[in-house]
Amino acid sequence: MKRIGILTFQRAINYGAALQMYALQKKIRDLGANAEIIDFICPYIFDGYKPFHLRNIIHPRALMGDILNFSIRKSRNKHFHDFIRDNMRFSQPVDTESLSILSDAYDIYITGSDQVWNPLITGSESAYFLDFVKDKNKRRSYAASFGVSEWPPSSLPVTKLLESMDSISVREEAGKKLIQSLTSRTASVTVDVDPVFLLEKNSWLSMIRKDRTKKPYLFIYLVGGGNPDDMYRTASKLAQEQHLDIINLRYNRSLRHKEYEIGNVVYDAGPDDFVSFIANASCVVTNSFHATAFSIIFHKDMYVSMPDKVGSRISNLFSITGIEGRVIGKPFKEIDWEKTDQKIMEARQVSISHLKKIIGE
Template sequence: MKIGILTFNWAINYGAVLQMYAEYKYLSKDNEVYVINYVPDYFANMYNKRIFYTQIRFKTAIKKLMEKFIKFEQYKKFEKFINENMLLTEKAKNRNELSKIINKFDLVIVGSDQVWNYDITKEYIGDYLLYNINCNKISYAASLGKNEIKRELVDLFCESLEKFDFVSLREKTSIDYVNKICKGKKYNLCIDPVFLISSNEWKKISENSNYKIPRNGYVLVYMLEYNPNLLKTARYLSEKYNIPVLSIEIPFIRFFGKNFGIKKLHDVGPIDFVKLFLKAKYILTNSFHGTAFSLIFHKPFISFAHSKVNSRMENLLSLYQLENVQIKNTLNNFEIVEEILKKTQKAYSNLENKEISKVIENSKQYLVEALKKIELKLKREKHEK
């Protein structure tokens, strides 16, 4: 079957690219799979490497100039990883071009990632819902990114989801919410695609990285928003175990007070990202995918609450019976740090008895059954012609 994946292929973002890769790799075992290269100018400009593509203030231009030089290697590695590991369609910049590409596929899978988060997609939300686009369509672990949808978008969501052959979401809270506003359809809970391939497969991928790392271990920081508690904890662990702190930096330059002795890494590609998580002694993160890879590699780690999109991490942690281990408030003593590290390590025992194993298996089964039914539908349509 010829399948197109519609997700955020334009994002220079570790989670976005690695979840896309995992979904692509898993589906490619038995299908001809492409990533739909949908990049309207609005999205392209988020990571535009040009400095003066539009009129901007002098200070902004200086910042972009710094980003261009500092992040050049990082951008290059992302581009190389995508081009070498996935097949992309021709580029579509608008809805008409997207529809023409979609017509070439037997099935379109929307997701994973926050494809149904209006704060990201803005006026393109209808495209990611495939609104009024006639095709065989399912979603896989699509995320709303938050606990509810804007009131003015409810009708669009319900009308669009009704036309999907199968729908799965990434968070249980989203399923509970969508069940209330868009009744009459079954909504499935599916795990983020990074869990569809095994830790051994991720380890094998990391072997392609030649990124140099400290021999005697390190504390890894992956911070999507500034968090002083996270930085204090990094310094504490660094001093206690006499190991350095490495920080994987996001694609945008940010400045925050003291650097706490942290070495910022601006040249980390997707494969390097996997390697850094695999080899870390301790991990501190307020990222969903940072949490995911910590769990995949069975690392002692601490999850710090994110101010806007924390429900995703809470849902994921609960699958490992790690409820109430996040640091959410001011950190007053480091005894809490030690307790959480011990709890995360204990969570990896008897994983087959934990909810995570069931959800992974159910997610794979969801894809198997959905694809089978689409294949039968295609055969029936062909026969009727």
Template sequence: MKKIGLLSYHFWYNYGTCLQAYALQYVLKKMGYQSEYIDFGWKYPIASETLIENFWTYTNTDTNLFRTLKTNLYKYAGAIINRNLYSTLFRDFIYKTNNKLFDKFHNQFIIESPHVKDLNNIEKKYALFIVGSDQVWNPSCCEKKYFTHFLLDFVKEKKKKISYAPSVGMKDIDAKAKELFKLYLPQFQSLSCREEFGCSLLRKITELEITRVIDPTLLMTREEWLSIAENKKVHPYVLCYILGDKTKIVEKSLQIAKKYSLDLKIISMSQMIIEKYKKYIISNVGPREFLFLLNKSSCILTDSFHGTAFAINFNIPFYSFLKKHGDSSVSDNSRIIDLLDLFHLSCRFKDSINFSDNFSCDFKETNKILSCEREKSFNFLKHNIDQIL
């Protein structure tokens, strides 16, 4: 059987990133195609929080003993000075326990190629290449030399290149990134993007046809997701899944939990959140546990794109907030607004905590839209893959 080579951030210790990678591979298998993620050795550069790393110029991405020691020295010295050593150690414990479960999930569910030393030598191995999803086309997420790999710079045959739901992540990008898009995107057989603002931006830059498709996590039904989720009995709870540092989101979660006599569970790696709300922070949460926690929650409050996407897919009452301070034009804030607009759920977006909570959320129209968008996205994949295979 002909094989499809996939490129994404499938290796990140991030719930949405990991699960979108699984979802695309699952859907391709369901459609009758064989695929694997290409391991070309790049890992997201984890930098000390006390140092500023410029992703466009950063060169030392290899993890080594000296760099690890230096990073830990800065981190723990800073923790002692700032009197938050306990929360720093607790945060490291959460990383360690969660990441073990990520590794277990990755080994069990993600099909990956052997390590590739030179991408220029693999074109003949695959019948076609698909890049996406997640923010693989966001130039602030990785260095330029790796960013172009996610534009499939190593594939010479145009007919072998497809993008599925990559996200640019922001409403505007710098001149360098625009030139790269102008250079590489015309070499694709077919192009798609996850957000409408991303489609518009790329159309303007390249004057090419860009199809909007949904995130791979939304291609799978709730039932399909729950078939791999953890399962156990729990007391009713409010789930706060937060990627940023906005304590007001946690405060609102706590208000709702107390009002309805529910427990509160927080998934966060923010030093500030862990320091202030440590008794509500949960650990030992890998991708399967994450799916379980989403499904069993009475209500979800989140600043995460994928947290919002799963709440919609699972029909769980939710409220979404911006991750970064500022309006939707700041950084990757616009992704959630775009998603809610698509599913006619803009009312679930909140820019403050001064609102009357209401668990009632009518998903009838949303489910109809999701069904239609699934069909359109499935058709995009099948049509363009079958044209090549």
């Protein structure tokens, strides 16, 4: 049985990051390989998920936010850690200095999915390009994302790193174009679906918790960017018109915008709660790629605000699934779910075929 090492944002307290990691490892294991997550501790990324930051002592407003949100961050972190412990298989913990210990540990190394090639997130950490792997033929990616349309000149030079990859799979067409602009690469670069679409709906249903709410509800989830005022106005209007309660998933209590804390506010949900909230909702209001993705998987009416700078991810998803008219502020169209499911199935089959080649099956 082949041993596959996956390098991704394995400790991120982020719903999309955790769920795409779960899906990619599960699908590779379903294909008959022994997949393991490389437990790479990158301080640039993971310091941001600590419940309290000493650097904020000199910033009064940030310090107040840390104090106000300490208990909910600690509780949410525990829920994430429990989910990861119960569902994932990890290597020994390694950092930048000790990562070379794992340079020959696997038959194939895969970086991705998620924005593992976004220098603004990783701090230009070269490990996410698998430079620590001795054998270049073992360096591969699946649905890796840059999260930027142009490579910042001040960031890590990546031309040679990309050209040293044995095979490259990205998540968006924009990523493929960026690679072509940065390299003289002639080998194919495939564009594949986010790992959450590698699993069929029934696989996700096993994760769903029974709906404990007494009334039908609207689920709202906001990440950075987009237009929060429009989103919360839309959610309030829809809930009133359709006689729905509101479940409002937020990362932090707000010092400034109490008007955003509408409905039943939840701060410390785990990844399985996130999937369950969407699966059990009557409709979803969001600017999140993965909340949109799971709304599609579970056939939910969605009202989407395009986030600043990274809205192309959702636009690309709508293009793949043939969905139109679900953006807040634009004419609304009903979704032909039968057509959408067919498109997802076709895209899934193509991407699983690519994944089989990546792991050498």
